[in-house]
Amino acid sequence: MSNLLWKSLVVSPAVLGATLLVSTTAIAAPNTTTEVSAVKQAGVAEVAQQPEMLAQTTIDQVNRYSNEGNQNNSQSQVTSVSQFSDVQPTDWAFQALQSLVERYGCIAGYPNATYRGNRALTRYEFAAGLNACLDRVNELIATATADLVTKQDLATLQRLQEEFSAELATLRGRVDSLEARTAELEANQFSTTTKLVGEAIFAVTDVFGGNTGDNNNTVFQDRVRLDLQTSFTGRDILHTRLAAGNATAFTQFDNAGGAINTAEGTQTFEIGSTGNNAVRIDRLTYEVPVGPANVYLAASGGRHSHYAAVNNPYFFDNTDGGNGALSTFASESPIYRIGGGAGIALNLPLGKGGGILGNSSITAGYLASQANDPALSSGLTNGDYAALGQLNFSVGDRLALAATYVHGYSAGGFLFDSGSTTDGNIVPVGTGQANTLLGAGSSNSYGVSAAFRPSDKLSVSGFVSYHDVSGFGANDDYEAWSYGLGVALPDFGKKGNVLGIFAGAEPYSFNRPGFVGNDIPYHFEGFYKYRVSDNISVTPGVIWLTSPGQSSANDDAIIGTLRTTFTF
Known part of the structure; x- marks a missing residue:
């Protein structure tokens, strides 16, 4: 940890210096x-x-x-x-x-x-x-x-x-x-109907612990997202988001020096194996109210967490992921990362106030990963897909609950990769035992989530998910679990700041043929988002991973990150 603190202190002035260089001054308008x-x-x-x-x-x-x-x-x-x-x-x-x-x-x-x-x-x-x-x-x-x-x-x-x-x-x-x-x-002016919402992340990060620490270096990485938000009626919104980045995840190693098949500890700004700052469209979605329902249409880059209530305030950042938790796992339940791509979803209220259904709603969505491919084994219905159903219930503005079911099909790859089959920019979460699909198969996943805010200065949230995977090949069936609990202190030390602590187990699975390790991989995370200004925040944090790859024989991995986020 002393090594991490020294590296952070060395790089922090550079990051904060860049912060000061990009700040701007608003033009004041007369208002007498x-x-x-x-x-x-x-x-x-x-x-x-x-x-x-x-x-x-x-x-x-x-x-x-x-x-x-x-x-x-x-x-x-x-x-x-x-x-x-x-x-x-x-x-x-x-x-x-x-x-x-x-x-x-x-x-x-x-x-x-x-x-x-x-x-x-x-x-x-x-x-x-x-x-x-x-x-x-x-x-x-x-x-x-x-x-x-x-x-x-x-x-x-x-x-x-x-x-x-x-x-x-x-x-x-x-x-x-x-x-x-x-x-x-x-x-x-740019447009009368479109506004630009941007986010740029500068992150200095390193990993420590045994062979994993010895085989990785300190890195300075970036990710940028430019979201063109267009409204035609004042109530609808079209997202056309451009993204680029060069942040790739650390490779973890066992005590024999071999790479561990795991996606534990991945961070929200990391984009996978194609991190070369190439610009791409990573979200093209449209949201519009139709009668009492809110309809969500995704042409590309659709995610369940775009339209379904995640119930993880201060850890989940529903815009660009640069102001919540450091890790992808702590930001949302892994159940929302089963499937993605193109499709449709809707949210429908079940009551008009009062009674047991007065504050409840139902969410349903369908996303296909290969909707644009006309091949016989692809397309909107014959390729990889995931259908979600969720019942939402709230008690005032202090307690929110959700029960979620996701049925998915995949021809292979990873279970928790947001439906990516060809996009190397998508980073999965969880261990190889829980994530790896050896061949085609279907999955039925069940989850519950809750968020409780006893006061304006305290928020407690958590989730549990269970996944039953039925593989179409021999010995491909398995079960996976995941759970987490987070405590957030908003406005800690200063208005706009957030102190967050999260603990849980990333997706894991026991007794899978061909895989070694039956220990629970615990994930501990702490971060403090310091708001420098309305547009700049600096977030130092630590992620501690025990039993990487579900094996206590492997040394724990500790990831230290100093993230600077510019929003505009």
């Missing part, structure tokens, strides 16, 4: 009440009358101007200044503006008939109304209806314009500036 009121009363913020268009943009400045003080997103025409209850009717300016408004109908005000702001804002609000009347008079003149404008009104307008010249100049300058900024943002 003066600007908001002036723009609204002048009628130049016409986008306030188009909430559907604003819902599709990411222009924060426009949203700020258009939504301030407008609770119901509607405006009604005001034809008398006397409707503004906080304007003094004894001012000559009030009486003059009232006369102009009632003759030309040139001001639109708030439906509740009051001006926003205090006395210091009254001159700007009057200047806004005056500006509207000037525009209305100019419109009448331009349309050859100038005879409707009397000389007396023109004189009044001139006097008011002189009285409020400073305010009018300020107002028009702000409007021009706002229009210029809005035009620039609209011309350069």
Whole structure:
């Protein structure tokens, strides 16, 4: 462990230095009440009358101007200044503006008939109304209806314009500036329907313990995911995620110096054997509500944990895996890693509140690993697949329970590899005895999971899964077990930080012909996610594996990791 701490201290400044280099500063937008009121009363913020268009943009400045003080997103025409209850009717300016408004109908005000702001804002609000009347008079003149404008009104307008010249100049300058900024943002924005959510992971990691430690070196690895999240209605979401990385898992060795057939201790940012930072699409899914149900469609990279409740808060990161537990095993029950690819799923509530079914729902999904392959032994129905059914139940917002069943078929490979048959980027979990499928076979898996939050500062979660595999060859039948329990302390030391401790047994199987080792491979993990800023976190942690490869004769393996996560 001292060796691990020394290596972490050596590399940490480099990682944290990179962290500081990539941080950015948000561009502040003006938000004074003066600007908001002036723009609204002048009628130049016409986008306030188009909430559907604003819902599709990411222009924060426009949203700020258009939504301030407008609770119901509607405006009604005001034809008398006397409707503004906080304007003094004894001012000559009030009486003059009232006369102009009632003759030309040139001001639109708030439906509740009051001006926003205090006395210091009254001159700007009057200047806004005056500006509207000037525009209305100019419109009448331009349309050859100038005879409707009397000389007396023109004189009044001139006097008011002189009285409020400073305010009018300020107002028009702000409007021009706002229009210029809005035009620039609209011309350069990425999309009105799509936002980019990204995550980059820098990880320094090493493994210690006997031959495993001697045959592996300290590594500095990375993984990047860029998720284009598109919404067409505001309630649906299309995920198009690009991924690249170079993080491969450590190879574990027995005391004779031979490699152990195991996937224990794999971490969430590790991507398997093809870690060369090649860019690929690793998720293409669409989620949309249809009636009372939420429908999930996966064209590629579908996972059961995308749509089913995992019930493992603070350990499972449902976005990109860079802010939860270090290991794949601690992040979710292995039952959700049986099958994957393309398919459909839905979540349907079973009650409308009250009664025993009031807080329950049912989840069902089907994912095929070779759905794109038209070969006779592949496709959507004849290739590898997994069908999931899950009953979810919650008691308030403190307790969540789930019972899960998964039926799967595979032509061979690994059981807990998220349905990957050809994608070397997918890393399985568990020992070789539990994971390895010698040939074609089917599996029936049963699991329960629970999450309990007794307070806002404590969360306890866990799972148990049992797997019955029926191989189509001789002596291919076997059973596998897995279980785990985690305790998380959110906001530990600072808001946004998380201290997590997890313990359990990665998937294991006893007495399989051709495999050696009948000991339970225990997994212990501790990590502390420190939130440097809203976009950067640093997570040091340790994973301790006992009896790797289900053999107590093999030395324990200890993995130390310093993970830095950038989200944007």
